[in-house]
Amino acid sequence: DQQVKQNSPSLSVQEGRISILNCDYTNSMFDYFLWYKKYPAEGPTFLISISSIKDKNEDGRFTVFLNKSAKHLSLHIVPSQPGDSAVYFCAALPNRDDKIIFGKGTRLHILP
Amino acid sequence: EAQVTQNPRYLITVTGKKLTVTCSQNMNHEYMSWYRQDPGLGLRQIYYSMNVEVTDKGDVPEGYKVSRKEKRNFPLILESPSPNQTSLYFCASKQLIPNYGYTFGSGTRLTVV
Numbered sequence: 771d772q773q774v775k776q777n778s779p780s781l782s783v784q785e786g787r788i789s790i791l792n793c794d795y796t797n798s799m800f801d802y803f804l805w806y807k808k809y810p811a812e813g814p815t816f817l818i819s820i821s822s823i824k825d826k827n828e829d830g831r832f833t834v835f836l837n838k839s840a841k842h843l844s845l846h847i848v849p850s851q852p853g854d855s856a857v858y859f860c861a862a863l864p865n866r867d868d869k870i871i872f873g874k875g876t877r878l879h880i881l882p
Numbered sequence: 883e884a885q886v887t888q889n890p891r892y893l894i895t896v897t898g899k900k901l902t903v904t905c906s907q908n909m910n911h912e913y914m915s916w917y918r919q920d921p922g923l924g925l926r927q928i929y930y931s932m933n934v935e936v937t938d939k940g941d942v943p944e945g946y947k948v949s950r951k952e953k954r955n956f957p958l959i960l961e962s963p964s965p966n967q968t969s970l971y972f973c974a975s976k977q978l979i980p981n982y983g984y985t986f987g988s989g990t991r992l993t994v995v
Binding site: 779802804806811812813814815816819859861863869870872873874875 | 886922923924925927930972974976982983984985986987988989991
């Protein structure tokens with residue numbers, strides 16, 4: 771049973787527009803969420819995180835929104851750039867647990 | 883530079899020939915883990931270790947072994963590789979407290995023929 775779901779395997783966005791990547795989770799005990807970015811032939815790299823006590827965290831062009839009542843988070847990239855083309859993994863950390871649970875990833879294509 | 887180093891980056895081997903993928907981290911992290919990435923399946927945890935001499939199974943441990951004799955090293959061992967172990971493998975490490983997520987290695991692409 772998937773606890774962290776990224777329902778869109780891929781997404782194409784025009785350069786300069788907003789990219790919105792979505793993630794749903796089922797476990798209300800998750801208290802920290804992260805987004806990782808992965809280029810081909812490289813390991814995932816940490817992008818941005820959010821604690822469950824917040825509903826928004828912003829870092830430059832990247833903003834993560836958390837809606838706890840809907841058990842949903844989203845990553846917004848504005849404006850989208852060609853270098854943003856990558857696979858994005860949503861991940862969740864359960865409270866009082868060391869495990870990190872990953873979604874299956876969304877491949878983002880930024881179109882010229 | 884803080885990093886997780888895994889070797890080799892690419893490996894082609896034959897069914898049944900034992901192999902080891904090495905992983906080393908220089909951040910004094912307690913927790914280390916191995917993942918495999920397959921199309922449509924995302925990142926799946928193979929084994930993890932919370933400290934020296936402490937290892938435990940992840941979600942897909944069959945066909946793999948690990949050891950944690952030193953804090954910095956966490957090798958992945960395939961005693962008798964099979965074609966269904968053809969995959970992209972990532973080693974990762976993190977602190978236990980605070981738990982802010984992993985630092986990943988660059989990956990090992992393994993092909994078993």
